[in-house]
Amino acid sequence: MTAFKTLSVAMLKGFVRDKVTLFFTFLFPLMFLVIFGLVLRDAGADKTRIALVGDGPIVSALRDSGALEFESYNDVDAAVQKVKDGDLPAALIIRGQQVDVRFAQSDQVQSATVLGIINGFVDRANLAATGQPPTFTFAAEKVEDASLKPIQFLTPGILSWGVAVSAVFGSALTLVSWRRKQVLRRIRLAPISTASVLSSRILVSTGVALVQGATFIGVASLPVFGLQLSGQWWLAIPLLLLGTIAFFALGMLVGAFAKTEEAASAAANIVVLPMAFLSGTFFPVDQAPAWLQTVSKIFPLRHMNDGMLDVLVRGKGIEALVVPGAILIGFSLVVGFVASRVFKWEE
Amino acid sequence: MTEERSAVVVRDVRKSYGDLKAVDGISFTVAEGEFFGILGPNGAGKTTTLEIVEGLREPDSGEVRLLGESPWPRNVKLLPRIGVQLQATAFFDKLTAKEQLQTFGALYGVSAGTAADMLELVGLADKANEQESKLSGGQRQRLSIACALVHDPDIVFLDEPTAALDPQARRNLWDVLRAIKERGKTIVYTTHYLDEAEILCDRVAIMDTGKILALDRPAVLVRGLDAPTHVTLQKGVLSVVDASELDGVDEAHEDEVSLTLSTRRPAPVLSALAERGALDGLQVRTATLEDVFLNLTGREYRA
Ligand SMILES: Nc1ncnc2c1ncn2[C@@H]1O[C@H](COP(=O)(O)OP(=O)(O)OP(=O)(O)O)[C@@H](O)[C@H]1O
Ligand SMILES: [Mg+2]
Numbered sequence: 001m002t003a004f005k006t007l008s009v010a011m012l013k014g015f016v017r018d019k020v021t022l023f024f025t026f027l028f029p030l031m032f033l034v035i036f037g038l039v040l041r042d043a044g045a046d047k048t049r050i051a052l053v054g055d056g057p058i059v060s061a062l063r064d065s066g067a068l069e070f071e072s073y074n075d076v077d078a079a080v081q082k083v084k085d086g087d088l089p090a091a092l093i094i095r096g097q098q099v100d101v102r103f104a105q106s107d108q109v110q111s112a113t114v115l116g117i118i119n120g121f122v123d124r125a126n127l128a129a130t131g132q133p134p135t136f137t138f139a140a141e142k143v144e145d146a147s148l149k150p151i152q153f154l155t156p157g158i159l160s161w162g163v164a165v166s167a168v169f170g171s172a173l174t175l176v177s178w179r180r181k182q183v184l185r186r187i188r189l190a191p192i193s194t195a196s197v198l199s200s201r202i203l204v205s206t207g208v209a210l211v212q213g214a215t216f217i218g219v220a221s222l223p224v225f226g227l228q229l230s231g232q233w234w235l236a237i238p239l240l241l242l243g244t245i246a247f248f249a250l251g252m253l254v255g256a257f258a259k260t261e262e263a264a265s266a267a268a269n270i271v272v273l274p275m276a277f278l279s280g281t282f283f284p285v286d287q288a289p290a291w292l293q294t295v296s297k298i299f300p301l302r303h304m305n306d307g308m309l310d311v312l313v314r315g316k317g318i319e320a321l322v323v324p325g326a327i328l329i330g331f332s333l334v335v336g337f338v339a340s341r342v343f344k345w346e347e
Numbered sequence: 348m349t350e351e352r353s354a355v356v357v358r359d360v361r362k363s364y365g366d367l368k369a370v371d372g373i374s375f376t377v378a379e380g381e382f383f384g385i386l387g388p389n390g391a392g393k394t395t396t397l398e399i400v401e402g403l404r405e406p407d408s409g410e411v412r413l414l415g416e417s418p419w420p421r422n423v424k425l426l427p428r429i430g431v432q433l434q435a436t437a438f439f440d441k442l443t444a445k446e447q448l449q450t451f452g453a454l455y456g457v458s459a460g461t462a463a464d465m466l467e468l469v470g471l472a473d474k475a476n477e478q479e480s481k482l483s484g485g486q487r488q489r490l491s492i493a494c495a496l497v498h499d500p501d502i503v504f505l506d507e508p509t510a511a512l513d514p515q516a517r518r519n520l521w522d523v524l525r526a527i528k529e530r531g532k533t534i535v536y537t538t539h540y541l542d543e544a545e546i547l548c549d550r551v552a553i554m555d556t557g558k559i560l561a562l563d564r565p566a567v568l569v570r571g572l573d574a575p576t577h578v579t580l581q582k583g584v585l586s587v588v589d590a591s592e593l594d595g596v597d598e599a600h601e602d603e604v605s606l607t608l609s610t611r612r613p614a615p616v617l618s619a620l621a622e623r624g625a626l627d628g629l630q631v632r633t634a635t636l637e638d639v640f641l642n643l644t645g646r647e648y649r650a
Contacts, residue, residue: 006453010439010446017441017478174440182437185403186494190454191426 003192008200015170015204024169025208026215029162033154033216036282037225040150050114051079054094058121067117090114151227155220156236156308157281162216163209163240164275164301167247168254168268170205175255176264184345202248209244210237217312230315236308239321242328243304249332250300252339259347275299280306303327353412354379354502354533355400360409362395369395370406371557377535379501382528384544385537386636387554393537394434394506396554400535401431401504414501427455430500434507436491438479444490445475448497455498465493469523485516492520496527503527505536509543521547541636545569553640560643565636572642574634575609578616581628582606585620593619 015021052059052070062068071088073079079091080102089110090103099122103111127134178184187197213236220227254271258264278295279285279302285293296302307324310316355377362370370392377383385393398404400411402418402425411418416425438447448462466472469489474482482490492508508524509517517540524547528534538544544551545565552562561568575597582605590599595612605628610616613631620626640646 003453003456006450006459010442010450010453013442013446014440177440182433182435183439186431186433186437186451187454188421189401189403189426189429189431190451191423191456192454 004196004200007192007197008203011174011201011204012207015208021166021170025162025166025212029158029165029212029216030219032282033158033220033225036154036158037151037220040154041225048110048114049088051082051088051091052094053079053091056094056096058099058118058125059092059094061121061125062118065121068114092118149226151220151225152313153280153284153309154282155216155227156312157279157305159213159216159236159240159312160243160279160301160304160308161272161276161281162212163243164247164304165272166208166212167205167244168251168272169265170208171201171248171251172255172258172264172268173251173261174201175252176258176261179255179344179347180260182346188345202245205248206241206244209240213237213240228313230311230313232315232317233312235311235318235321239304239307239311239324239328242325242332243300246300246304246328246332246335249336249339253335253342256339256342256344275301278302279304280309300328300331352379353377354381354414355383355535356410356412357396357400358410360396360399360406360411362392362399362404362406368557370399372409373552373554373557373559374409375552375559375562377533379533380528380531382524382534382547382549383536384548384551385535385554386539386541386544386551386640387537388539390556391554392557393554397504397506397535397537401429403431427498428501430495430498430503432491432495432503432505432508436487438487438491438494441478441480443476443478444471444482444486447479447490448493451494452497457498461497461499465497468496468526469493470519485512488512489516489520489523492523500532502533502535505534507537507539509538509540517543541640545636551636553636553643555640555644561639568636568639569634572634572639573611574638574642575611576613576634577632578608578610578613578620579628579630579632580606580608580620580625584625584627585623595619 049069049071052072053074053076059070063070070092071082073082073091076091076093079093082088083091083102083104086104086106088104089107090101093100093102099118101115101118103114105111175184178187217227217229217233219225221229250271251268254267255264258267276282278288278292279299280296281301285296285302285305288296303324307321310320314320353376355375357376358374359372360370360374361368361372373392373396375383385396387393395404399406400413400418402413402420402422405419413422413425414428416422418425439450442450444466445462448465449459452459452461463472463475466475469492471482471486471489471493474486474490479487479490488508488511492505495503495505505524509520512520521543524534524536548565550562550564551568553560553568563571582601582603585606587599587601587606590596590606590608593608593616595610595615596608597611598609600607608616613633617631620629
């Protein structure tokens with residue numbers, strides 16, 4: 001037990017004292033989180049702004065609906081100039097009962113949207129003015145949809161990716177460096193089981209993963225980014241641990257083949273990068289073409305990602321862990337087994 | 348020396364890498380408490396031999412007994428009783444000297460307190476909190492030896508512990524090695540330094556190209572040579588002709604800087620030289636293991 005503890009502490013110290021590793025474990029993923037988080041902050045909540053001159057019941061109704069945003073002008077010419085300059089897609093001009101819309105032709109989709117919205121409100125106001133009950137009723141209600149605010153999918157994605165990267169690199173580089181520096185042979189000469197050595201290294205990796213999780217979620221929850229965790233977010237913890245073990249096993253496999261640290265880094269990158277791009281780290285994979293979605297299902301990161309999304313932000317319960325959990329465990333067993341077969345104590 | 352009392356028994360061990368016979372049928376025993384040296388030039392097969400005995404490599408054929416047991420396959424019962432310093436220094440990443448020792452100690456279930464004693468033993472107490480990567484080559488070498496000793500093993504295997512040390516550090520390390528021997532440990536070590544082996548070892552095995560060429564106490568090996576003693580003088584203090592006529596001189600020859608006399612009876616030669624007051628630049632060199640090596644292989648020894 002003391003051997004296990006001392007080894008774990010030794011490896012943890014080695015980890016904490018290595019600035020490059022710390023950077024790639026914490027700062028590098030955080031950089032992505034911050035940059036994407038800021039760039040995409042308003043993307044989901046984009047509303048069309050138009051120029052407005054005058055006021056009235058139509059404007060109030062539009063304001064209440066939140067369908068459009070307004071920039072008020074006292075002067076028609078100034079408002080129209082804004083449209084001409086291409087700053088705003090349309091100008092709504094209300095003079096008593098007269099509702100005029102001046103719109104830019106350049107962006108037809110946007111002007112059509114604006115015209116449609118305003119038209120709808122004018123028609124409804126007209127109908128209401130007649131006092132007639134409507135022949136057809138139309139009701140629209142908001143549904144929580146799959147297209148989350150960017151920070152909501154970015155955080156689970158970058159978290160899974162960051163954990164995968166540090167677990168793969170951590171185990172691959174440790175293995176290769178220990179083999180090259182003969183630490184493996186030296187350990188083999190000590191009366192300690194391989195399982196103890198392996199599990200103390202895994203313990204360090206999972207500990208690091210938990211700290212990564214806390215850090216990334218903490219930063220994403222800052223008001224600037226505004227991450228909203230769902231009720232059962234703590235279900236992410238078992239997923240995080242299973243993911244770490246799966247990617248640790250993958251790193252072992254890489255490390256078993258690679259002869260040098262450089263080769264191990266390169267190989268780990270080749271494995272991790274495409275996986276990250278196709279697994280929804282940087283964009284929701286639902287928006288990718290169908291074939292790509294199918295391809296991405298072969299990656300454990302995709303499943304870890306899906307699970308993270310479900311429990312962290314989609315508010316799903318423990319049932320959402322079943323598939324990703326089973327896949328990660330299966331992956332760990334298969335890859336770990338292969339790695340143990342090709343494992344070599346010395347060069 | 349009966350075999351039961353032997354710490355190491357090696358019988359006709361062979362190991363080839365492809366066509367290369369790294370170890371080509373060697374046999375030797377090491378008694379408990381003995382300081383045993385394996386000497387030889389690069390590629391002689393010293394490391395391979397040592398690693399076979401430690402149980403790190405499987406011999407192609409032959410038998411190895413370590414404390415009465417077979418070290419291969421990995422024999423967990425033996426491991427606490429042997430301490431190994433590999434030829435390449437093996438350390439954990441980013442740990443200080445003291446932490447390295449504590450970690451290696453922990454692998455053997457040794458308490459952390461031993462680390463400080465070990466640092467003291469190898470003279471690294473002032474470097475306890477220095478990271479291993481910041482130590483000099485010689486200091487790292489000493490730390491590596493300390494790591495091999497941390498669990499107080501009965502047999503210590505050291506692969507070129509004095510390589511890359513300055514003369515002072517080498518001598519300090521000799522003291523360490525002697526101190527280990529004093530504690531009743533068996534030491535098996537390899538070296539390139541024939542002079543060092545002569546000073547430290549109870550017995551040495553001289554290896555070349557996978558074979559043991561000679562095995563005995565250093566003094567016996569040297570004596571068995573019946574090699575002449577060389578007396579060197581500054582050139583000009585004596586002519587070559589006068590020198591060769593001195594009683595006991597077998598041969599005299601001169602080069603640009605010195606006159607060298609070969610003799611098998613150095614005592615009368617030296618007193619004759621003293622009588623003539625011809626002692627300027629006097630050096631006396633008796634046969635060494637180097638001469639033994641030269642004699643055995645016909646090659647000059649190059650470490
Ligand atoms: N793993 C290996 N694979 C192939 N050849 C090897 C291997 N290990 C050693 N050899 C070869 O076996 C021979 C003996 O090597 P060994 O390391 O035992 O020599 P050594 O006496 O320890 O040399 P040095 O003084 O340089 O340490 C060398 O020719 C070496 O190239
Ligand atoms: Mg060697």
